[in-house]
Amino acid sequence: MxxxxxxxxxxxxxxxxxxxxxxxxxxxxxxxxxxxxxxxxxxxxxxxxxxxxxxxxxxxxxxxxxxxxxxxxxxxxxxxxxxxxxxxxxxxxxxxxxxxxxxxxxxxxxxxxxxxxxxxxxxxxxxxxxxxxxxxxxxxxxxxxxxxxxxxxxxxxxxxxxPQDHYGLDGAAGFVDDPYPLAHTLGRIPAGAHVAVIGSGLTAVDAVVSLAARGHAGRITLVSRSGMLPHVWQRPLGHRPVHLTVGRVEELCREHGGLTLDDLAGLLRAELAETGEDFARFTAELLSAGSEEPVRRLRRQLAAVDDPGIGRRVLQEAAHTVGPYAWRLLPEADRERLRAHFRLATSLASPMVPVNAAVLLRLFEDGQLTMVAGVRKIEAVEGGFRVLGDTGELDADAVVNAVNPxxxxxxxxxxxxxxxxxxxxxxxxxxxxxxxxxxxxxxxxxxxxxxxxxxxxxxxxxxxxxxxxxxxxxxxxxx
Structure with missing residues (x-):
């Protein structure tokens, strides 16, 4: 063959x-x-x-x-x-x-x-x-x-x-359309420039941390629609799921003739019950990610790296092990329910490592790094760029496109x-x-x-x- x-x-x-x-x-x-x-x-x-x-x-x-x-x-x-x-x-x-x-x-x-x-x-x-x-x-x-x-x-x-060029900036002076390799692209940005980084996911985190590592002295602004940073990895505990597993999903599918999102939630509920964790409290904390102030949430999650709760750890593992199998079994209506939480799911399934979270928090607290959410438009203007968001406008000298494809x-x-x-x-x-x-x-x-x-x-x-x-x-x- x-x-x-x-x-x-x-x-x-x-x-x-x-x-x-x-x-x-x-x-x-x-x-x-x-x-x-x-x-x-x-x-x-x-x-x-x-x-x-x-x-x-x-x-x-x-x-x-x-x-x-x-x-x-x-x-x-x-x-x-x-x-x-x-x-x-x-x-x-x-x-x-x-x-x-x-x-x-x-x-x-x-x-x-x-x-x-x-x-x-x-x-x-x-x-x-x-x-x-x-x-x-x-x-x-x-x-x-x-x-x-x-x-x-x-x-x-x-x-x-x-990365997709959502704002039609291709060809504009000072626009980095694809950040990788950062060793090459960030070298074109003056050390004192105000840099707007489009996105707030892992690629954006890489860009910000690498600018800091290169000694960038200018302001850095994360600009995105959601304003949601990735979750922060917690220390592995060695916990092995006993309910939220591919095997249990197969059993449920045979017993019920199919699989629903409520079935998966039931498996997670049972998993948390094994260690005495409250399912409603855990899910409420997850869903608050869209409304909680990003820096406050970052500080809280960085402090919880050693937290003994298994909830996030179990979901992160399941997203990459159970998820691909279960996805094909879910009805389309349940898939749409999950897609509605795309940014939250991505933030949870692909967390940032604590060492990077610590760098971001320091930059936020020093005032060098800021976050602008609700961005509607970014346009090239004479001498740089203008970002229009829900809270007004800001000007930047350079823009790094860190939107995850x-x-x-x-x-x-x-x-x-x-x-x-x-x-x-x-x-x-x-x-x-x-x-x-x-x-x-x-x-x-x-x-x-x-x-x-x-x-x-x-x-x-x-x-x-x-x-x-x-x-x-x-x-x-x-x-």
Whole structure:
């Protein structure tokens, strides 16, 4: 079997690792990875960058090997772990560039393991721009250099999209359309400039923390529609859910003939009852995020890093383990109820690490950092930019677009390929966004996969999807 993997980021690494570890029964074939980036295996998030750009999660959930939470921690080792310890979290948090080295090592180890079993492996440093069914049961891929490559199975491992230019600022002097790598983009901003950072999620946090790390002396303003900062990670407790699990969701689905949001809430209620926590109080605290003053909430959450309550910890884990499975079982009305809380869900499922939260709080308290919510318009004016929000106007010298791309967003560079897949009938657009295979020769792994949850895929989600794709490839080969 010839397998073509389009994209060479974290999703491809998870797939290769799953093939190497779990595909021992597959007859040896050929794997070709197509990736034009110079930063192979790292994708957009984990390329070389400033040391202030940290991995936003503890090691236990950053393993690219599905169901092996110690894989990344083992690679990290005690010396590197100690050198990058976040004392507030009690966990090592490394720069993302270093995590990119882990992904690269995992990919190369997987390819070596496949070669030892007789597989042929190669990496083609070119972008795939078209795909079409060819004679027999194969698919022909065309790269931008005009070469054609045939494959029996094609796996799209295309990463996330880039930030959307909501305010039409592209081309304006002083506008940073895509902040990464921050080592490059922030160097263009004068040290005394007033910087408006669009967004208030993890990318915006990266931008603010990195400006501070570079010694930026000017004002920094977070400008967004919601004004909601990410939650703050709490110290891991080692608690293992017994109710809010995939197994219990499967049982409920069999018993009730389906699954509802109320069923999931009941599982969370039972989980909290195990430790004597009040469900109503917990949910009320969550829902207050949209109205509580952001700095006050940040200060409160930073002080609660050691809080023994399991509520947020359980929900954060469930969002990336139970969530992708349960989402496909929920009726559309319940999905809409969840989508209405998109910003809150994103804030909870993708918290900021305490070391970054502490930097933000210090900048807020020193007066260098401010937050403006309810932003309606940002326009380029002579000498800079004008931000119009619910509380009035402010002027800025530079604007950094730190809006997180929505889940299932299509990267601009992949548009020609996706168009050809749709035209040839190999794939179809999902009504809620993303791409779904319309032919058994195509698989989609990662954030582009249609029909998934409304929050962005995490490393555990990507690793799980890679493992599922490896199982499907083995079944098609052995079948």
């Amino acid at each position: 010839r397998i073509a993997i389009v994209g060479g980021g974290a999703a491809a690494v998870g797939l290769l690792d799953a093939l190497a570890v779990g595909g021992a029964r597959m007859e040896a074939g050929e794997v070709t990875v197509f990736e034009p980036s110079a930063h192979l295996w790292r994708g957009r998030p984990y390329g070389p960058d400033l040391d202030s750009v940290l991995v936003n999660a503890p090691p236990a959930i950053m393993s690219i090997r599905h169901q092996d939470g110690g894989h990344y921690a083992s690679w990290l080792g005690p010396e590197r772990a100690a050198a990058h310890l976040d004392e507030l979290l009690g966990q090592p948090l490394v720069p993302r560039g270093l995590y990119g080295e882990y992904l690269a090592d995992a990919a190369e180890a997987a390819l070596a393991a496949l070669r030892r079993r007789g597989w042929r492996t190669r990496v083609v440093a070119a972008r795939v721009v078209a795909a079409a069914r060819s004679g027999g049961a194969q698919v022909t891929l065309r790269t931008e250099d005009g070469h054609h490559h045939r494959a029996d199975r094609v796996v799209l491992c295309i990463g996330r999209g880039t 929505p889940p299932q967003a299509l990267p601009r560079a992949a548009e020609p390929l996706v168009t050809s897949l749709l035209d040839d009938g190999l794939a179809a657009l999902h009504p809620a966004g993303g791409l779904v295979p319309a032919d058994p020769r195509l698989h989609v792994v990662g954030d582009l996969a249609g029909g998934g949850p409304f929050i962005t895929s995490s490393i555990p989600g990507v690793a799980a999807a890679g493992a599922r794709a490896a199982v499907a490839l083995a079944a098609s080969r052995n079948g």
